[in-house]
Amino acid sequence: MRRVRYCVAMSLDGFIADRNGESDWIVMDPDIDFGEVFQEFDTVLLGRKTYEITRQKSGGPAMPGMQTYVFSHTLRPDDCAGVVVSDDPAATLAELTDKSGKDIWLFGGGSLFSSLLQLGLVATVEVTVMPVLLGGGLPLLPNSAASTKLTLIENTIYEKTGTVALKYSVG
């Protein structure tokens, strides 16, 4: 069964982007094999804001070999080349998890995570904790009424940069 996995880099104080939406505080540890990580996925989910940031910076999310879904009530599919626009996360996710395939990467942002978490659609939260305090920015999980229990299933310390990868299942 394909799983939806929220995989993000985070500052120690819980932000996935700084106040300006930037991610230049993210350290790339040489011992993390990003190619291997990408291999586990064939589908990427983005919220509208995250999509617009990637589009502004680089013309759109460029993840070779991955099908990209953007969730939005306002974007027009015709304006969004190369991605599928959906305004119904529950229906789209039901469709996706019904098909066979690799895992589904919930790329962000926090609002989409919050929606999918509420719908019970997120299997894992996989956070790579960077050795930095940002003091503000885009939170891992924006204002959410309920708390969510997690179970730690994996952890890796990358000594060269002090990066800590923590993998939790939801519940």
Place this chain on the structure above:
Amino acid sequence: MRRVRYCVAMSLDGFIADRNGESDWIVMDPDIDFGEVFQEFDTVLLGRKTYEITRQKSGGPAMPGMQTYVFSHTLRPDDCAGVVVSDDPAATLAELTDKSGKDIWLFGGGSLFSSLLQLGLVATVEVTVMPVLLGGGLPLLPNSAASTKLTLIENTIYEKTGTVALKYSVG
């Protein structure tokens, strides 16, 4: 040299208390030796809000053998039995670190941490990450203009509860 160490429990999404100021989401892992941790300190620092919460709940911070300092511009020392009230963190900390003694526990909250961090007075940030997402509450480091680099110096995984203890030096 005595060091000021910010030691707190935190949710994965960066909160040290939930929306109601509660900490009942904190898991006590049986393998953490709190007695041993307390042994490393003889002085505790609290911000005004944190002090008032502990006072409301239990009549005041009860940490046997520790000298407690509360930082506030409004509290009257006469109203605060058993603690030292100071309105000048820089002067008080200079005095404390000048004397010999054990380390100094910056208990919280985040606002006091933010002030002392800005003054360059915090040596370590020691976060015990609980396997939970709170989605809101009191942040580890409230609105802070600058980001702060950290260096990971120690990490411990407590398998029974999935608690992750991360110790960083500031800078």
